[in-house]
Amino acid sequence: MDGNLLLKINDSVLEKAITYANQRGVNLSAVVEDFLFKLASGPNAKEADDVQKRKRQLPERFKSLKGSLADADKGDVEDVRLKYLLEKYK
Known part of the structure; x- marks a missing residue:
C-alpha cells in the first residue's frame, strides 16, 4: 500500500x-x-x-535496450526502432 x-x-x-x-x-x-x-x-x-x-x-535482459528509444517522442517509434536496428547491425 x-x-x-x-x-x-x-x-x-x-x-x-x-x-x-x-x-x-x-x-x-x-x-x-x-x-x-x-x-x-x-x-x-x-x-x-x-x-x-x-x-x-534494471534486469540484465533490458540493459542493452536502455536509452535506445530516447528519441521516440521526436518521431514515429517505428522509425526510431528501425534506425537503432540499422546502427546496431551495420
Missing part, C-alpha cells in the same frame, strides 16, 4: 533534490522513500541500502 505525504521544503533544497533524482533516473518520491527507509532501518542501513539498490537495478 502506498501513502501520500505532504512536505514543505525550501525552494532551493527542492530544486537540488529534483536535480539529484533526475541525475539518477528516479523520481523524487523514490529518493524520499529511500531516505526514510534508511533512516528507519537504523544500524542495518547498509543491508537495507543493498536491498533497495537491487530493487532499482
Whole structure:
C-alpha cells in the first residue's frame, strides 16, 4: 500500500533534490522513500541500502535496450526502432 505525504521544503533544497533524482533516473518520491527507509532501518542501513539498490537495478535482459528509444517522442517509434536496428547491425 502506498501513502501520500505532504512536505514543505525550501525552494532551493527542492530544486537540488529534483536535480539529484533526475541525475539518477528516479523520481523524487523514490529518493524520499529511500531516505526514510534508511533512516528507519537504523544500524542495518547498509543491508537495507543493498536491498533497495537491487530493487532499482534494471534486469540484465533490458540493459542493452536502455536509452535506445530516447528519441521516440521526436518521431514515429517505428522509425526510431528501425534506425537503432540499422546502427546496431551495420
